Amino acid sequence: MKLVKSAALAAAMAFASMSGASADTLKIAFIDPLSGPFGPSGQSGLNEWTYAAAQVNAKGGIQGKQVEVIGLDNKVNPKESLIQFQKAIDQGVRFIAQGNGSSVASALVDAVEKHNKRNPGDEVLYLNYAAVDPVFTNDRCSFWHFRFDADADMKMEAVTDWIKGQEQIKKVYIIGQDYSFGKAVAAAAVKNLTAKRPDIEIVGNELHPLGKVKDFTPYVQKIISSGADAIITGNWGADMVLLIKSAMDSGFKGEILTYYGGSKGAAVAMGESATGHVKAIVEHNTNLPMSDAHAAYVDGYEAEYSEDDYYYHRISNAMKMLAMAADKAGSTEPKAIAFALEGMTWEGPTGTITMRADNHQILQPMFMSTFSKDGVTRGVEDLPLGWTSGANDRIEGEATKTETTCKMKRPS
Incomplete structure (x- = not known):
C-alpha cells in the first residue's frame, strides 16, 4: 500500500x-x-x-x-x-x-x-x-x-425515480452536511419525494456540521427511533464514511441512498452487512462492462x-x-x-x-449502483465486495437533463 x-x-x-x-x-x-x-x-x-x-x-x-x-x-x-x-x-x-x-x-x-x-x-x-x-x-x-x-438535482431525480418503485419504503430520513450542497440535496429530496411518492412520510430532515462530527451514533439512533425505512444523504468524504459506520454498528436495516457511498474508506466501514442496502448514484463503477x-x-x-x-x-x-x-x-x-x-x-x-x-x-450516463458481494469482479479497498449495477440501473445522459435558469454571458 x-x-x-x-x-x-x-x-x-x-x-x-x-x-x-x-x-x-x-x-x-x-x-x-x-x-x-x-x-x-x-x-x-x-x-x-x-x-x-x-x-x-x-x-x-x-x-x-x-x-x-x-x-x-x-x-x-x-x-x-x-x-x-x-x-x-x-x-x-x-x-x-x-x-x-x-x-x-x-x-x-x-x-x-x-x-x-x-x-x-x-x-x-x-x-x-x-x-x-x-x-x-x-x-x-x-x-x-x-x-x-x-448536479445535486439531477442525482436526486435518479434516486427518487428508484424510490418510486420501492413500495416497501414508507418512511424516509434525510441527513446532510450543513452548507449549500447539503441544503440543496435536502430541498431536492423533499421536492421529488412529494411529487413522486406523496404517500412517503419524511420522518426527519437534519443537517450536521461539515467535517466536525466524529461519531454519528446519536444521529443514527434518532433515525432508527423515527422508524425510517431509508436514509437519503449527500454526505461525502469522512462524513460519509463515519455516517455509514455508525449506521452499520447501530444495526440500521433499511436502505441507505447516497451520492457518494463510494467515498474512500466507506467500504471497509460498511463491511458485508451493508451489501444490498447501500446504493450510490454514480457515472461509473468498475464492475460495469469495459x-x-x-x-x-x-x-x-x-x-x-x-x-x-x-x-x-x-x-x-x-x-x-x-x-x-x-x-x-x-x-x-x-x-x-x-x-x-x-x-x-x-x-x-x-x-x-x-x-x-x-x-x-x-x-452523461448515470448508474444506480449497489454495494454488493455477488457479481463482483473488481472489489474495492482490498475487499471481495464492490459496486454493481443491473440492466435496469442505467440512466442515459439525455434523461438526466433538467431545466436551467442560466443566462450565459459570453465574451466577445
Missing part, C-alpha cells in the same frame, strides 16, 4: 512544480483538501488528475504542451481557496480544477469571474469535477465554469496508486474533453477552449457524453 503524501510534502511538490514550469507546459492548479478529515478525498482526486495528465502526456500532451497538475491544499476553506487561487495565478496557471465543497466552488466562481474581467487575454478556466450545488449551472452560471459531474482500452486505463491507475480504487471517472472525462477542445480550437487559450467545449459530444467509455452549451453542465 502506498502512503498518502503529507500536506507538507504535497505543498513542497506543488511549489517546486510551479517554480519550474515553462511556456511549453499547460498547468492545472488542483485546489482541494490535501490535509484534515477530507484530505483522503482530495488526495484521491489529485492522484486521478495526475494520472489523467500522464496518459495525455504520453501521447504528446495537449497541443504539444505537457500537462502539469499542481496540488494546492485549500483545507475545504473558501478563504484558503482564494489564497491558493492567487498563488496559482501568480505562477501563470490558466486552468483550475476543484470539486470538494460547493462553498469553495462558490468562492472560486466569483474569483475567476473577477480575475477574467480585470485581465482580458489572461483568463482562467474552472474545471469543476464534483461541486454539485445546482446554482452554478443555473442562476450563477459562468462562461468560465464547466461542471463534469451531475472495453479493453478502458480496462487498461483503470488497471494502470490502480497499479500506479495502489492506495486508491478508480473512482473519479469524471476526471478522465474532463481531461479527455479538455484535450479535444484544445484540438478543436487549435489553441490552449482558456477562452478558445471554453467556446470549443460548448456543445461538445463524444462517445465515452460508458456512452454518449455532452457538455451543454446553455449552462456548461455535463450530461
Whole structure:
C-alpha cells in the first residue's frame, strides 16, 4: 500500500512544480483538501488528475504542451481557496480544477469571474469535477465554469425515480452536511419525494456540521427511533464514511441512498452487512462492462496508486474533453477552449457524453449502483465486495437533463 503524501510534502511538490514550469507546459492548479478529515478525498482526486495528465502526456500532451497538475491544499476553506487561487495565478496557471465543497466552488466562481474581467487575454478556466450545488449551472452560471459531474438535482431525480418503485419504503430520513450542497440535496429530496411518492412520510430532515462530527451514533439512533425505512444523504468524504459506520454498528436495516457511498474508506466501514442496502448514484463503477482500452486505463491507475480504487471517472472525462477542445480550437487559450467545449459530444467509455452549451453542465450516463458481494469482479479497498449495477440501473445522459435558469454571458 502506498502512503498518502503529507500536506507538507504535497505543498513542497506543488511549489517546486510551479517554480519550474515553462511556456511549453499547460498547468492545472488542483485546489482541494490535501490535509484534515477530507484530505483522503482530495488526495484521491489529485492522484486521478495526475494520472489523467500522464496518459495525455504520453501521447504528446495537449497541443504539444505537457500537462502539469499542481496540488494546492485549500483545507475545504473558501478563504484558503482564494489564497491558493492567487498563488496559482501568480505562477501563470490558466486552468483550475476543484470539486470538494460547493462553498469553495462558490468562492472560486466569483474569483475567476473577477480575475477574467480585470485581465482580458489572461483568463482562467474552472474545471469543476464534483461541486454539485445546482446554482452554478443555473442562476450563477459562468462562461468560465464547466461542471463534469451531475448536479445535486439531477442525482436526486435518479434516486427518487428508484424510490418510486420501492413500495416497501414508507418512511424516509434525510441527513446532510450543513452548507449549500447539503441544503440543496435536502430541498431536492423533499421536492421529488412529494411529487413522486406523496404517500412517503419524511420522518426527519437534519443537517450536521461539515467535517466536525466524529461519531454519528446519536444521529443514527434518532433515525432508527423515527422508524425510517431509508436514509437519503449527500454526505461525502469522512462524513460519509463515519455516517455509514455508525449506521452499520447501530444495526440500521433499511436502505441507505447516497451520492457518494463510494467515498474512500466507506467500504471497509460498511463491511458485508451493508451489501444490498447501500446504493450510490454514480457515472461509473468498475464492475460495469469495459472495453479493453478502458480496462487498461483503470488497471494502470490502480497499479500506479495502489492506495486508491478508480473512482473519479469524471476526471478522465474532463481531461479527455479538455484535450479535444484544445484540438478543436487549435489553441490552449482558456477562452478558445471554453467556446470549443460548448456543445461538445463524444462517445465515452460508458456512452454518449455532452457538455451543454446553455449552462456548461455535463450530461452523461448515470448508474444506480449497489454495494454488493455477488457479481463482483473488481472489489474495492482490498475487499471481495464492490459496486454493481443491473440492466435496469442505467440512466442515459439525455434523461438526466433538467431545466436551467442560466443566462450565459459570453465574451466577445
